[in-house]
Amino acid sequence: MTQRLASDLLAEAERALADAGIGQPRREARWLLAHALGLEPAGLLGLGRHAPVEADAFVQLVRRRSARVPLAYLTGRQGFWTLDLAVSDATLIPRADSETLIEALLQARQDRGQVRRILDLGTGTGCLLLAALAEYPQAWGVGMDLSEAAARLASRNAAGNALADRSAFLCGDWADAVGLPGGGFDVVLSNPPYIPHDDIATLMPEVAVHEPMQALDGGDDGLAAYRLLMPILARLLAPAGLAVLEIGIGQATDVSRLGTEAGLATVAVRADLGGVDRAVLLTRTS
Incomplete structure (x- = not known):
């Protein structure tokens, strides 16, 4: 397993998603990191930007999202009503x-x-x-x-x-x-x-x-x-x-x-x- 700082991972993911034409790349990067870590998006606030986190699963999610796989298919969840x-x-x-x-x-x-x-x-x-x-x-x-x-x-x-x-x-x-x-x-x-x-x-x-x-x-x-x-x-x-x-x-x-x-x-x-x-x-x- 590869550990990286959360802040570095999020910055790289935001750039990759933006380059792939994803709208709101910062928000989606945070959602993907939260999902990879088994957290709700709000849970990242308690994690801290400079916390070391396991990177491999998150990097794979970002690659798939950059290939335009829908976010909901990656997280497996969607709100409705x-x-x-x-x-x-x-x-x-x-x-x-x-x-x-x-x-x-x-x-x-x-x-x-x-x-x-x-x-x-x-x-x-x-x-x-x-x-x-x-x-x-x-x-x-x-x-x-x-x-x-x-x-x-x-x-x-x-x-x-x-x-x-x-x-x-x-x-x-x-x-x-x-x-x-x-x-x-x-x-x-x-x-x-x-x-x-x-x-x-x-x-x-x-x-x-x-x-x-x-x-x-x-x-x-x-x-x-x-x-x-x-x-x-x-x-x-x-x-x-x-x-x-x-x-x-x-x-x-x-x-x-x-x-x-x-x-x-x-x-x-x-x-x-x-x-x-x-x-x-x-x-x-x-």
């Missing part, structure tokens, strides 16, 4: 933009006893379902994902956030999702793949190279998943149920049209903190 989630390269990394769906749901269903049955299609880490369950304490939910590794990770996240007793995670295709006796789900959440295929190569390397392609690629126009999803929603929603879907830039009109063609009505479109339309809310028309 009120949750602390495990992440892996089997899933998209939860993003603040997706919290717009939870905000929209809370505004549309303010009575916390009104939501009892929730379905999350393409659950990934389970972030949407688990955030909704945390806000609706009388609800239970099911998350589905094509990836068995994602479904297993979501199940672990449910346990880690004390929500395992109100959730179940299944590996399967959306078309395999089954309805419920008594009228269907009160809420269906989904963050489907919506990036047009030819646009994926233009994304930052953290996304284009490292995040799972099946969770990104929305086909030629970015709408392929919605064409599959809308008839499923019409079948799975309860009569007064609500679907809350994440969308990409400029997709609100097309997604609403696809919903109309499947017997769904758009009741709201919600923008994220950047002012981009990010969530479409739909209900059954009959």
Whole structure:
């Protein structure tokens, strides 16, 4: 093992990350050092800049981050809403933009006893379902994902956030999702793949190279998943149920049209903190 001064390691890491085009290289260097030492980032304050630390693991993390491996994949953790989630390269990394769906749901269903049955299609880490369950304490939910590794990770996240007793995670295709006796789900959440295929190569390397392609690629126009999803929603929603879907830039009109063609009505479109339309809310028309 090689020991180095923490101050020297951080300075070298900051330069390497900046040269690699990483935004906020100083902050990321500190996060990586804390992770390598098994500390929370605030724990570095008590360590002292001139403390000798074991360098090898940290240097390897900096090399991987300089190669544009996402920070969350290196630390294995990501915050979302009120949750602390495990992440892996089997899933998209939860993003603040997706919290717009939870905000929209809370505004549309303010009575916390009104939501009892929730379905999350393409659950990934389970972030949407688990955030909704945390806000609706009388609800239970099911998350589905094509990836068995994602479904297993979501199940672990449910346990880690004390929500395992109100959730179940299944590996399967959306078309395999089954309805419920008594009228269907009160809420269906989904963050489907919506990036047009030819646009994926233009994304930052953290996304284009490292995040799972099946969770990104929305086909030629970015709408392929919605064409599959809308008839499923019409079948799975309860009569007064609500679907809350994440969308990409400029997709609100097309997604609403696809919903109309499947017997769904758009009741709201919600923008994220950047002012981009990010969530479409739909209900059954009959």
